[in-house]
Amino acid sequence: MARGKKRSKQSGPVRKWFSRIVKTGFVVGLMGLIALIVAVAVIRSSLPGYEDLKSSPNGQMIRVLDVNGRELFSMGPSYGQWLDYEDIPQVMIDAMVAVEDRRYESHLGVDPIGIARSIKVRLERGRWAQGGSTITQQLARNIFLNNSRTFGRKGREIMLALAMESKFSKEQILELYLNKVYYGGGAYGIDAASRRFFAHGAKELSLAEAAIIAGLVKAPSRYSPTADAQAAIDRATVVLRVMQDAGAITAAQAAETEPTAVKMAPEPRQNSVRYFTDWALPQLDLLIDETIEPIEVWTTLDLDMQRAATNAIQTGVPAGAQGALVAIDRDGAVRAMVGGTDYVTSNYNRATQAVRQPGSAWKIFVYMAALEAGYTPNDMVTDQPIKIGNWTPRNSGGNYAGDISLRSAFAYSKNTVAAAIGNDIGTSTVANMARRFGISTTIDVNPSMVLGTSDVRLVEMTRAFASINAKGIAITPYAITKVSTMDGNVLYQNKFDGSRVLVDPWVAAGITDLMQTAVNVGTGRAANIGRPVAGKTGTTSSNKDGWFLGFSSGLTTGVWMGRDDAKPVRGLQGGRAPAAAFAAFMKVAVAKRKIEKFDTELLLPDWQLEPDEEELFGAPEDGIYVDENGMPIETGQGLEYDMEGGEADDGPPQLDQGWIDSVLGRGEPDEPEAAPPARKTPPGRPESPDQPNAPVSLLPRPANE
Incomplete structure (x- = not known):
């Protein structure tokens, strides 16, 4: 009995302290809970609203797509479309x-x-x-x-x-x-x-x-x-x-x-595509108002063409040199742009930033100005020594062909004829023609300018050729077709404006005729791709720059090669590596396009001419047999020529206009050539009613004339 009372006395204080701890804990817990509720309530009241939380953090995401919706490049944090x-x-x-x-x-x-x-x-x-x-x-x-x-x-x-x-x-x-x-x-x-x-x-x-x-x-x-x-x-x-x-x-x-x-998306391209995106994205500032929303930029670039362009430049550029390529579609859409052999090594865009002398590629402006002044491709001119002031232009090797057609002079890039034409119509007229076609760099109007001594940009020269391809309608290269938010709201949509006429269609047709001849039998034969091609080579002094620009099936492509320090490149001529790179690219780029004939027929130039410095295959016997598409065919025999350029006695029939007409199915080989159309006689050129195709002297005018 005593022990029970003792135990009861001992457990009393324990229960008391335990009760106090429980009560204290409860009070503390309750106070903590109240504090937590109050704190949560305070934080809750300070939280942004739901719509505010939905907004993206600072930094706009821009997703750049090619013409088919494939991702080219992405910049900024990517937030995608809100779902x-x-x-x-x-x-x-x-x-x-x-x-x-x-x-x-x-x-x-x-x-x-x-x-x-x-x-x-x-x-x-x-x-x-x-x-x-x-x-x-x-x-x-x-x-x-x-x-x-x-x-x-x-x-x-x-x-x-x-x-x-x-x-x-x-x-x-x-x-x-x-x-x-x-x-x-x-x-x-x-x-x-x-x-x-x-x-x-x-x-x-x-x-x-x-x-x-x-x-x-x-x-x-x-x-x-x-x-x-x-x-x-x-x-x-x-x-x-x-x-x-x-x-x-x-x-x-x-x-x-x-x-x-699961099929993973391919990694975005980080090499040559960046030349294009670096050029294209700054244009956004002019197309849309500033926005913080994530946007998608639909560009004109075709990744398949870009790969072909990159390959053509990387494999075709001579050792130690650089190269660039621009391809423009018939509405001005830039389908490919390569600004160098490797973007990682050098992000300098030679297609849009570099200014180099175009050489004979400049002659398109000389001959278009001549056509507009009244010349025709069939006119006969005289390739002979000429002196204009203190300047004496010459052809490679000092060879002069005498009386030739304007078409032949262009096809074989005769410097003396171009100089005489420039002197006849005025170099300021040529400069005005270049300005019309989008050349924005400084143009020298000295007599030698007709040979391409003024610096130009590849993209602007390609633009000029694209405008010729468009039959004289002004073409403006563009990179962005559409800009939209991630939910499809269109912020910008490109619209083609074909209202500005640069030259009459017959002038564009005439220069196209000349350029088609240059590719088929002139200095640009390496650019032949088995379908109609019109183009022009360009080579500057000491082979510092090589150019080829041309078009086929609606696509215009310009190629430049050279060194950044403008030192000579051995063997670099417009009709060699640049023309070959053009062909390598175009064979892929237009493979799925319809073959389109030009408005003018190809007429054979005087093939017996001595080639100038841009002629690359030597005598015209190389590859003279062609199929119905104009492609060389194997015959098992070749033509032989004597040292004077004439056909050897035991050779096959002469390669003349009648022969090529028969190959192309234009009529019987012995069918007489139609008389050339009448033309306006330019100032300072004598009319010859009895001989409509008589040679025209293009010697300098007297100083007092």
């Missing part, structure tokens, strides 16, 4: 919830079980090895906090998560999370990630693709398909297993889903 909750594929929602926050629907923003597990692992391993953050916590950290792993930051993260859960619905939080979290590769949000890794929007995500994206959140840099495709696939397999465990998919669905079968 409302109801537009997000269910497989994406299920994958993300299963792998990141399985109890998402049941907690209030914080998962006590997950936090306890995370702390346990932290105490066992001495470091944070397992996350206990819910989707809401991750969203709070992404929007408001940094990634430092401290207890203070974790506390703020929890408070923010509770506040967000009290202010926004579960669907709104998931919508924010899936549209704003970083998934690697510069992509924020599932739409940007889908476009970055799979080349399509998030609305079309498959189960395997959703598993890959869901697996990226844990470690975007480690599991990014662009960094380690196998790691991304392995992680996606884990996500599928977790989805099955969570009941989001069946075992059969998990078994039949193969992440290895």
Whole structure:
């Protein structure tokens, strides 16, 4: 009895202290809860509204696409198109919830079980090895906090998560999370990630693709398909297993889903395409008002043509030299642009920035001015020594052909004839023609300017040839066809203006006739591609620059080669490497286009002429037999010529206009040539009514004339 009383006396104080602890704990807990509620309420009141949270962070994303919608280049953080909750594929929602926050629907923003597990692992391993953050916590950290792993930051993260859960619905939080979290590769949000890794929007995500994206959140840099495709696939397999465990998919669905079968988007080009994008993107400032929305820029570039252009330049440029190529479609759309042999080594764009002498390629302006002044391709002129002031132009080797047609003089790029024409019509007239066709650089009007001594840009020369191809209509090169927001709102749409006429159609037809002859039997024969081509070579003194510009099937291409320091390049002539690069590119670029004949027929020039410095194959016996497409054919025999340029007695029939007409199916070989059409006689040139094609002297006019 005494012992019972003693035990009762001893346990009394224990119960008393325990009761006090419980009461104190309850009060403290209650006060803490009240403080937490107050703090959450305060934070909740300071949170931005839902629409404000939807806005993208600073930094506009610009996604640049080629003409077929393939990504060329992306700059700035990529946010893609914002997807409302109801537009997000269910497989994406299920994958993300299963792998990141399985109890998402049941907690209030914080998962006590997950936090306890995370702390346990932290105490066992001495470091944070397992996350206990819910989707809401991750969203709070992404929007408001940094990634430092401290207890203070974790506390703020929890408070923010509770506040967000009290202010926004579960669907709104998931919508924010899936549209704003970083998934690697510069992509924020599932739409940007889908476009970055799979080349399509998030609305079309498959189960395997959703598993890959869901697996990226844990470690975007480690599991990014662009960094380690196998790691991304392995992680996606884990996500599928977790989805099955969570009941989001069946075992059969998990078994039949193969992440290895997912087709990844090709990596954006970082080499020659950048020459084009560096030129194109600054134009946005002139096309659209400033915007912070992510935009897509649809360009004119054709990636297949760009690859062909890059290959043509990289394989065709002589050792130690550089090269550039521009291809312009019939409406001015730039389909390919290569500014050098390697962008990584040198981002200097020789297609748009470099100014170099065009050599004989400049003669298109000389001859167009002559045609406009009254010359015709069939006119006979005299190739002879000439002196204009103190300048004495000469042909290569000092050879002069005497009486030849204007067509022959152009085809074989006769310097003396060009000089005489310039003296006859005036160099200022030639300069005016060049200005009309888009040459913006300084033009010298000295007599020697007719031989291409004024510096020009490749893109402007190509533009001039494109305008000739358009029958004298002004063509303006452009790079951007459309600019739109990610949701399809069009901010800019290009419209072709074909209203400005530079020259009459017959002038454009005449120069096209001359250029077609230059390619078929003149200095540009290496540019022949088996379909009608019109073009012109250009070579400057000491072979410092080589040019070829021409067009076929609606596509105009200009090629330049040379050294950046303007030193001579051995063997560099317009009719060699540049013409060959033109042909290599055009064979690919126009392969799927319809063969188009020019408005004028090819007429054979006087093939017996001695070639000038731009002639590359020697005597005209090389490749003279052609098929119906103008391509050389094997005959097993060749023509032989004596030292004077005449045909050997035992050779085949002479290659004359009648012969080529018969090959091309234009009539009988012995059919007489039609009389040339009447033409206006230019000032200072004698009329010859009895001999309409009589040679015309183009010697300098007297000083007092």
